[in-house]
Amino acid sequence: MRSILFVLSLAFFCESCTQQERVFDHEADVKAALSAVNNAHFTAVMTSQTEASGTAFGRRVEMDWVSGRGAGDAQAGLAWRYADTFIQDGDSSVYLGHLLDNEKTYIRPDSLRETTEVDPNVLPNGNGMGNYYAAMTLPEMLVDTTWWSKQVGDSLVEVRWKHLQAEHQQEERFVLTRTVIQDSASADFHLGNQSFERWTFEAPLGLPVLYEQSWYEGEIAFGSNISIEWEWHAVNEGSVETAVREWVAPDWTRDMATESVEEEKVRDYYAEALAALPAVGSLAPDIQGVNLSGDSISLAQMKGDLVYLDFWYIGCGPCMSALPHLEKAHREFNADGFRVLGVNHHQSAPTVQRYLDRRELDIPQAILGDLPEGYSVMAYPTWCLVGRDGLVLARDIGFGDSGIFLDSLVQANL
Secondary structure, three states: OHHHHHHHHHHHHHHHHHOOOOOOOOHHHHHHHHOOOOEEEEEEEEEEEEOOOOEEEEEEEEEEEEOOEEEOOEEEOOEEEEEEEEEEOOEEEEEEEEEEOOEEEEEOOOOEEEEEEOOOOOOHHHOOOOOHHHHOOOOHHHOOOOOHHHOOOOOOEEEEEEEEOOEOOEOOEEEEEEEEOOOOOOOOOOOOOEEEEEEEEEOOOOEEEEEEEEEEEOOOOEEEEEEEEEEEEOOOOHHHHHHHHOOOOOOOOEEOOHHHHHHHHHOOHHHHHHHOOOOOOOEOOOOEEEOOOOOEEEOHHHOOOEEEEEEOOOOOHHHHHHHHHHHHHHHHHHHHOEEEEEEEOOOOHHHHHHHHHHOOOOOOEEEOOOOOOOOOOOOOOEEEEEOOOOEEEEEEEOOOOOOHHHHHHHHHHO
């Protein structure tokens, strides 16, 4: 009996020893704690997965971040320096960036360096980082003072807070989940649509340690899952500001020539992309690939038909939106000698087949390992209309919101 009481007492004693005092009583305490964080060094690891296209990528961002600092009598705004590593299929590319006193330096993997003045009131992605995904690794609430006021629910968004007490090796946490509520009266309503995001804040500083985002659009049967995990160091230490203030561009970088920058600004990308395609009136280069059954397929096999070549990939929004219109035209005008041929060099035949099956679409496809010779496609979707004699009748980039233009195009050339 004594041994039993001793064990129970020991268990109670150990439990009381490991129990930690509560830091947060309310979600407002998280905001209050974060308001005291003025700078930090952090490492953020992002993973992104897209089931429909079978693709995944990652980013690893190391950053010294400063919320604001005195500069003489003026108050300078946001400042940072970062190294952003983009990782996909085992390959990686490193981008460097620096922002101080509204002067931003960006260094590409090819070592080209560009320094520009930025408007502190109009920062790309809200924090000055040019890449949307990399920008996500600098938490919104650290740079947007209005973020907290937006975390309220309404008829279209459900907002929930959950308090997790400290246990074992995990600190006390507050979890914020935002779930989009569909409006059945909306023109965009679809039973398959879903969207949510979740932030996990950790005591005692209230800094986020995990972000999760998931969305899916039923109409195009496409969505993605993103997660970001943070490790925070040197919070509110002077060494962080010193690192940002004393940063200098590595000597191995090359300054991008001013004239090159100006040329970049005035480039007409649409005209360039169009000029890279086979000219109207020229003989359309052959396209050879495999269909969704694994058999050989080519444009040459379709000579004598009017063929609409659709260069696309899963993940291109306009491409995916155009597919139902393409199938409709293919079905309606097929008896008159019209065909649609999808050309995809981004995904495998099984992946494309699975995606089309999910949307109950049946469109002939040519799956290639690379772009076919003679078709230097620079933007998606790109299309070419090839006449019965094999000559290019028309070509363009993009697809309208409806298939009206396609019907008119086909009827005018049958």
